[in-house]
Amino acid sequence: xxxxxxxxxxxxxxxxxxxxxxxxxxxxxxxxxxxxxxxxxxxxxxxxxxxxxxxxxxxxxxxxxxxxxxxxxxxxxxxxxxxxxxxxxxxxxxxxxxxxxxxxxxxxxxxxxxxxxxxxxxxxxxxxxxxxxxxxxxxxxxxxxxxxxxxxxxxxxxxxxxxxxxxxxxxxx
Amino acid sequence: xxxxxxxxxxxxxxxxxxxxxxxxxxxxxxxxxxxxxxxxxxxxxxxxxxxxxxxxxxxxxxxxxxxxxxxxxxxxxxxxxxxxxxxxxxxxxxxxxxxxxxxxxxxxxxxxxxxxxxxxx
Numbered sequence: 001x002x003x004x005x006x007x008x009x010x011x012x013x014x015x016x017x018x019x020x021x022x023x024x025x026x027x028x029x030x031x032x033x034x035x036x037x038x039x040x041x042x043x044x045x046x047x048x049x050x051x052x053x054x055x056x057x058x059x060x061x062x063x064x065x066x067x068x069x070x071x072x073x074x075x076x077x078x079x080x081x082x083x084x085x086x087x088x089x090x091x092x093x094x095x096x097x098x099x100x101x102x103x104x105x106x107x108x109x110x111x112x113x114x115x116x117x118x119x120x121x122x123x124x125x126x127x128x129x130x131x132x133x134x135x136x137x138x139x140x141x142x143x144x145x146x147x148x149x150x151x152x153x154x155x156x157x158x159x160x161x162x163x164x165x166x167x168x169x170x171x172x173x
Numbered sequence: 174x175x176x177x178x179x180x181x182x183x184x185x186x187x188x189x190x191x192x193x194x195x196x197x198x199x200x201x202x203x204x205x206x207x208x209x210x211x212x213x214x215x216x217x218x219x220x221x222x223x224x225x226x227x228x229x230x231x232x233x234x235x236x237x238x239x240x241x242x243x244x245x246x247x248x249x250x251x252x253x254x255x256x257x258x259x260x261x262x263x264x265x266x267x268x269x270x271x272x273x274x275x276x277x278x279x280x281x282x283x284x285x286x287x288x289x290x291x292x293x294x
């Protein structure tokens with residue numbers, strides 16, 4: 001009887017260990033915050049770039065879809081995605097909200113002057129505090145939200161051609 | 174006079190105890206937060222942009238009167254449980270929390286049975 005208990009305990013233990021390894025090794029170990037998709041964004045308090053007025057949830061509820069793009073003039077990948085953002089600006093159902101992240105105002109303005117301004121509205125997050133509310137941990141990052149402020153998609157890193165197609169398909173539906 | 178002095182010291186003592194009990198230790202929180210863009214560093218140890226922002230946010234939330242749990246809940250909501258080194262006990266990770274105790278008890282039972290068997294022989 002005792003032998004049986006010991007044997008079954010060892011077998012159960014081995015099954016458990018193998019199970020842990022199986023689940024652990026099959027799990028994607030690259031960290032991202034895409035699990036925020038489906039969550040509603042709340043407590044939006046973004047300071048407008050030019051006049052320091054506050055952009056709130058009520059402002060974003062007016063748009064069918066909003067792409068919130070976190071960028072900075074010192075961020076090289078932001079330059080890569082900029083032409084795509086300019087193309088996205090043509091979408092009628094989509095408003096682009098740019099959030100200038102930890103940047104100098106003059107540098108940001110020069111960046112937009114050189115590469116074009118794709119944004120319908122522009123905000124500033126000087127200390128990066130607001131970015132935490134959006135689960136941002138590096139830039140560029142973009143968040144596509146709907147009228148109800150629910151996150152439809154999150155783009156970590158520069159927006160690619162495939163991402164552009166995805167966004168286009170979503171907002172044209 | 175003596176009564177007044179005693180009351181004074183009791184009040185001071187009560188305030189000190191209260192301050193110790195209710196103050197939120199920002200350093201403790203920052204040490205338990207993982208810097209998501211660093212290699213094995215906590216937010217407290219890192220000077221990265223991300224860590225600096227988290228430090229400001231945690232400080233703000235403490236000043237707003239948020240408790241340690243509320244601060245963790247907010248950051249877990251935004252970044253997932255990966256951001257805390259010591260994740261809260263829940264139905265997903267309960268095995269991880271209970272396993273050491275289960276292993277300890279099972280080991281004890283196995284050793285006990287083994288010794289008992291040897292004594293019988």
